[in-house]
Amino acid sequence: MREYRVGIVGAGGAVGQEMIRVLEKSPLPVAELRLFATERSAGRRLRFRGQEYVIETTDPERFAGLDFALFSAGGGPSRQLAPEAVKRGVVVIDNSSAWRMEPNVPLVVPEVNGAVLSEKGAYAEAKLIANPNCSTIQMVMVLKPIHDAARIKRVVVSTYQAVSGSGHKAVVELEEQTKAYVEGREAENQVYPHQIAFNVLPHIDKFDETGYTAEEWKMIRETQKILDDETIQVTATTVRVPVYRGHSESINIETDKKLTPGEAKKVLAEAPGVVLLDDPPVNLYPMPITAAGRDEVFVGRIREDFSVANGLNLWVVADNLLKGAATNAVQIAGYMVEKNLL
Amino acid sequence: MREYRVGIVGAGGAVGQEMIRVLEKSPLPVAELRLFATERSAGRRLRFRGQEYVIETTDPERFAGLDFALFSAGGGPSRQLAPEAVKRGVVVIDNSSAWRMEPNVPLVVPEVNGAVLSEKGAYAEAKLIANPNCSTIQMVMVLKPIHDAARIKRVVVSTYQAVSGSGHKAVVELEEQTKAYVEGREAENQVYPHQIAFNVLPHIDKFDETGYTAEEWKMIRETQKILDDETIQVTATTVRVPVYRGHSESINIETDKKLTPGEAKKVLAEAPGVVLLDDPPVNLYPMPITAAGRDEVFVGRIREDFSVANGLNLWVVADNLLKGAATNAVQIAGYMVEKNLL
Numbered sequence: 001m002r003e004y005r006v007g008i009v010g011a012g013g014a015v016g017q018e019m020i021r022v023l024e025k026s027p028l029p030v031a032e033l034r035l036f037a038t039e040r041s042a043g044r045r046l047r048f049r050g051q052e053y054v055i056e057t058t059d060p061e062r063f064a065g066l067d068f069a070l071f072s073a074g075g076g077p078s079r080q081l082a083p084e085a086v087k088r089g090v091v092v093i094d095n096s097s098a099w100r101m102e103p104n105v106p107l108v109v110p111e112v113n114g115a116v117l118s119e120k121g122a123y124a125e126a127k128l129i130a131n132p133n134c135s136t137i138q139m140v141m142v143l144k145p146i147h148d149a150a151r152i153k154r155v156v157v158s159t160y161q162a163v164s165g166s167g168h169k170a171v172v173e174l175e176e177q178t179k180a181y182v183e184g185r186e187a188e189n190q191v192y193p194h195q196i197a198f199n200v201l202p203h204i205d206k207f208d209e210t211g212y213t214a215e216e217w218k219m220i221r222e223t224q225k226i227l228d229d230e231t232i233q234v235t236a237t238t239v240r241v242p243v244y245r246g247h248s249e250s251i252n253i254e255t256d257k258k259l260t261p262g263e264a265k266k267v268l269a270e271a272p273g274v275v276l277l278d279d280p281p282v283n284l285y286p287m288p289i290t291a292a293g294r295d296e297v298f299v300g301r302i303r304e305d306f307s308v309a310n311g312l313n314l315w316v317v318a319d320n321l322l323k324g325a326a327t328n329a330v331q332i333a334g335y336m337v338e339k340n341l342l
Numbered sequence: 343m344r345e346y347r348v349g350i351v352g353a354g355g356a357v358g359q360e361m362i363r364v365l366e367k368s369p370l371p372v373a374e375l376r377l378f379a380t381e382r383s384a385g386r387r388l389r390f391r392g393q394e395y396v397i398e399t400t401d402p403e404r405f406a407g408l409d410f411a412l413f414s415a416g417g418g419p420s421r422q423l424a425p426e427a428v429k430r431g432v433v434v435i436d437n438s439s440a441w442r443m444e445p446n447v448p449l450v451v452p453e454v455n456g457a458v459l460s461e462k463g464a465y466a467e468a469k470l471i472a473n474p475n476c477s478t479i480q481m482v483m484v485l486k487p488i489h490d491a492a493r494i495k496r497v498v499v500s501t502y503q504a505v506s507g508s509g510h511k512a513v514v515e516l517e518e519q520t521k522a523y524v525e526g527r528e529a530e531n532q533v534y535p536h537q538i539a540f541n542v543l544p545h546i547d548k549f550d551e552t553g554y555t556a557e558e559w560k561m562i563r564e565t566q567k568i569l570d571d572e573t574i575q576v577t578a579t580t581v582r583v584p585v586y587r588g589h590s591e592s593i594n595i596e597t598d599k600k601l602t603p604g605e606a607k608k609v610l611a612e613a614p615g616v617v618l619l620d621d622p623p624v625n626l627y628p629m630p631i632t633a634a635g636r637d638e639v640f641v642g643r644i645r646e647d648f649s650v651a652n653g654l655n656l657w658v659v660a661d662n663l664l665k666g667a668a669t670n671a672v673q674i675a676g677y678m679v680e681k682n683l684l
Contacts, residue, residue, distance in 0.1 A: 158500035158592035193625040207622035211645030233649035250500035250579040280549035283535040303553030307575035
């Protein structure tokens with residue numbers, strides 16, 4: 001069986017660290033692993049499948065010889081380094097937002113649109129594949145089976161996003177603010193513009209002149225690209241909550257064809273990678289503590305929206321660092337290996 | 343100037359305590375104050391406008407002679423005790439959900455529909471007035487001016503509700519779970535069916551056979567009653583977040599007439615009791631920490647919803663114990679005093 005030489009760029013970050021763990025647990029045969037990060041993390045040693053590896057500083061020359069690389073180095077570094085990797089014959093699976101909306105870059109959630117990678121067409125033999133935004137991935141995982149069953153016309157989504165989506169520093173900030181509260185001290189904030197402990201911020205990423213944040217536009221545009229349907233209307237309000245891990249989403253869906261809650265539950269129960277947790281009488285519904293550490297997307301509270309002819313409300317939770325980032329990236333690699341695209 | 347004899351029923355609870363504070367700060371002339379609660383709180387002494395009062399056990403005989411009573415004793419006690427007070431000539435302003443949807447009981451947010459109290463008609467000379475649900479009050483405060491300007495057709499709302507809405511025990515539960523987390527202990531839960539610290543629960547009040555919670559139905563039905571328009575379609579998803587004080591709401595509105603974000607900001611800036619906080623470039627938007635301890639309703643993130651012809655998204659925050667409960671109840675009394683209805 002063929003073994004792969006794999007690079008991880010941004011190995012010191014919150015998502016990079018998860019990429020290493022997810023890759024380790026995956027069935028992917030790894031012949032060689034090269035870990036890249038900034039000066040700050042370089043030199044750190046870690047074990048992967050029983051062997052010790054050292055994180056190197058990111059030098060494009062060292063990409064040579066890799067089969068593929070998982071990038072989670074942020075938009076700026078990715079814009080600079082991904083082309084360097086591709087130039088050296090390395091397939092890049094990039095977690096940043098840098099390349100997602102490029103017309104010739106496939107934006108992939110394997111269970112939803114993995115097929116675009118093997119189709120002849122715009123994306124044929126793509127060497128750079130974009131991993132969608134965390135909040136988009138878990139949403140399209142449930143939209144896709146509903147879209148296939150009843151054609152989605154419009155989506156209104158409000159999110160409840162965990163601080164780990166802003167990286168390790170934000171996790172520390174919530175921890176520190178929580179401790180300060182318990183000890184009766186004043187809370188300090190550096191990562192977020194306001195206190196996040198025991199508070200809610202309707203603000204993720206930068207605002208633009210429309211009053212929307214970049215995070216909200218990602219949910220709108222990436223959803224249309226992944227579902228390959230620009231007629232799907234999406235509006236989003238993205239909100240940070242004092243949760244460490246696991247993004248939640250309240251999703252309102254209007255479909256073309258009527259889909260009863262029972263029918264929606266059936267198609268979602270059968271959807272790959274989706275776990276139906278929907279039994280309100282016994283308080284069963286997805287929560288961040290349900291999804292943390294899990295690779296699947298959890299859905300519940302599926303019910304008819306009586307305010308329109310063909311409406312549904314549902315509640316979706318996933319681990320933003322796993323299916324929302326690292327797991328999906330490794331699954332893209334797995335899909336390409338399986339289809340002999342790597 | 344006439345002075346009033348006022349009773350507070352449920353004076354030991356989270357809302358009852360706020361009612362005392364709000365009444366104290368209000369301009370209402372109080373000749374006599376009688377505080378009622380269960381055995382557990384009876385005997386407690388507290389000061390009100392420089393005088394000491396003792397909480398009594400709730401005995402309907404002692405309601406006699408009061409001009410009005412603010413009730414916050416829960417649905418069951420209210421169903422039993424409110425008629426006893428009314429029978430004795432006491433006007434009851436009730437914070438429970440017991441009477442809100444009764445056809446002959448006015449459901450009032452003074453700035454929105456206070457006029458129903460002085461109109462001849464269904465509610466003429468009402469002796470029992472219902473205070474709406476906390477999450478409904480702050481929503482109708484912003485819906486009303488928009489409805490007047492452009493007629494609202496449909497509302498999709500997702501909430502981010504504070505634990506104080508479940509009473510003092512829930513506040514203690516979040517505090518205890520937070521401490522347990524900081525100290526590395528296991529979190530225990532009694533008030534909520536699951537951990538609330540660093541978690542999110544898509545579950546407020548009881549589920550019914552439709553899959554909706556009572557809280558969600560309250561937002562739907564109370565909104566239609568307060569705005570006196572059953573053609574307004576509302577769907578709601580109500581969610582508990584680890585915040586002590588201040589409910590937030592992500593509200594999506596579809597109107598009959600086009601209303602630009604600029605026009606919406608203008609009507610909201612002019613709306614009584616509403617404070618516009620909407621300047622994203624300087625990170626100005628309402629948050630629970632903005633609203634805690636304040637009597638007003640705060641609105642921001644007002645922007646066009648591009649997914650429909652006449653759509654708006656906005657974000658509303660208010661103190662659930664103040665405008666969401668105690669402040670509104672005292673304002674109803676104040677309105678009735680002003681209009682000589684008491």
